[in-house]
Amino acid sequence: xxxxxxxxxxxxxxEVRRLLPSQRGFGTDLEAQNVIVPIVDxxxxxxxxxxxxxxxxxxxxxxxxxxTRDNQATGGTNVVTTPGFYKYxxxxxxxxxxxxxxxxxxxxxxxxATGANKVLHELRNSADASGQEGLVISATGIAFLKxxxxxxxxxxxxxxxxxCSAWPIADVNGNLINPSGFSFE
Numbered sequence: 575x576x577x578x579x580x581x582x583x584x585x586x587x588x589e590v591r592r593l594l595p596s597q598r599g600f601g602t603d604l605e606a607q608n609v610i611v612p613i614v615d616x617x618x619x620x621x622x623x624x625x626x627x628x629x630x631x632x633x634x635x636x637x638x639x640x641x642t643r644d645n646q647a648t649g650g651t652n653v654v655t656t657p658g659f660y661k662y663x664x665x666x667x668x669x670x671x672x673x674x675x676x677x678x679x680x681x682x683x684x685x686x687a688t689g690a691n692k693v694l695h696e697l698r699n700s701a702d703a704s705g706q707e708g709l710v711i712s713a714t715g716i717a718f719l720k721x722x723x724x725x726x727x728x729x730x731x732x733x734x735x736x737x738c739s740a741w742p743i744a745d746v747n748g749n750l751i752n753p754s755g756f757s758f759e
Contacts, residue, residue: 576607576608576609577607577608578605578606578607579605579606579607579608580603580604580605581603581604581605581606582603583604586604587603587604590604625752625756629753630743630750630752630753631661631743632753633661633739633741633753634741634753634754634755634756635754635755636754636755637741637742637751637753637754638739638740638741639653639654639739639740639741640653640737640738640739640740641653641726641727641737641738642727642735642736642737642738643727643728643729643734643735643736643737644734644735645669645732645733645734645735646729646732646734647732648729648730648731649728649729650684650686650726650727650728650729651726651727651728652686652724652725652726653724653725653726653727653738653739653740654719654724654725654740654742655719655723655724655725656719656742657719657720657721657723657745657746658718658719658742658744658745658746658751659716659717659718659719659742659743659744659745659746659748660716660717660718660719660725660740660741660742660743661714661715661716661740661741661743662683662714662715662716662717662725662738662739662740662741663712663713663714663738663739663740664683664695664712664713664714664727664736664737664738664739665710665711665712665735665736665737666681666683666695666697666710666711666712666713666734666735666736667681667697667709667710667711667734667735667736668681668697668699668709668710668733668734669733669734669735679698679699679729679730679731679732679733679734680696680697680698680699680728680729680730680731681696681697681698681727681728681729681734681736682694682695682696682697682727682728682729683695683696683713683715683725683726683727683728683736683738684725684726684727684728685717685719685723685724685725685726686723686724686725686726687720687722687723687724688722691726691728694713694715694717695711695713695715697709697710697711699731716743717740719746720746721746725738725740741753
């Protein structure tokens with residue numbers, strides 16, 4: 575015969591209210607019973623048919639796209655142009671404090687569409703940059719590209735380095751993409 579015991583712990587009740595907001599105004603005490611009740615987790619992760627998020631967004635040799643601009647004149651290069659969600663990592667550096675060579679130098683990671691750019695990350699040096707040799711940043715993010723948009727690296731000025739690697743994590747409709755070459759056993 576199962577026994578039911580009332581639990582009067584404010585900390586447990588507060589945790590239930592925090593985790594289950596729909597139960598906030600329910601008003602009854604928590605109860606425990608001495609009968610073992612099996613709980614079956616039917617989520618895709620529990621059954622092994624889905625990867626954890628950190629594994630699903632991993633870079634893979636077959637899917638990674640990389641673009642680099644190393645000490646080149648002002649311009650830009652596309653990293654990816656296919657619509658979808660991408661995880662990216664970038665490194666940007668201004669290599670010299672010679673004001674004549676880095677006057678208003680900018681390195682940018684942008685989403686570009688017809689006639690417009692939106693800056694995601696930027697490293698900038700200005701005319702009064704004397705003594706700022708070796709400005710370096712690394713950044714990571716997730717970008718969504720629609721048809722006609724591109725993830726790009728861009729630079730203004732010389733004596734710079736920028737590299738961006740990106741890989742797909744979901745298609746344009748939000749369907750997750752596993753790392754290239756991965757398959758469930």
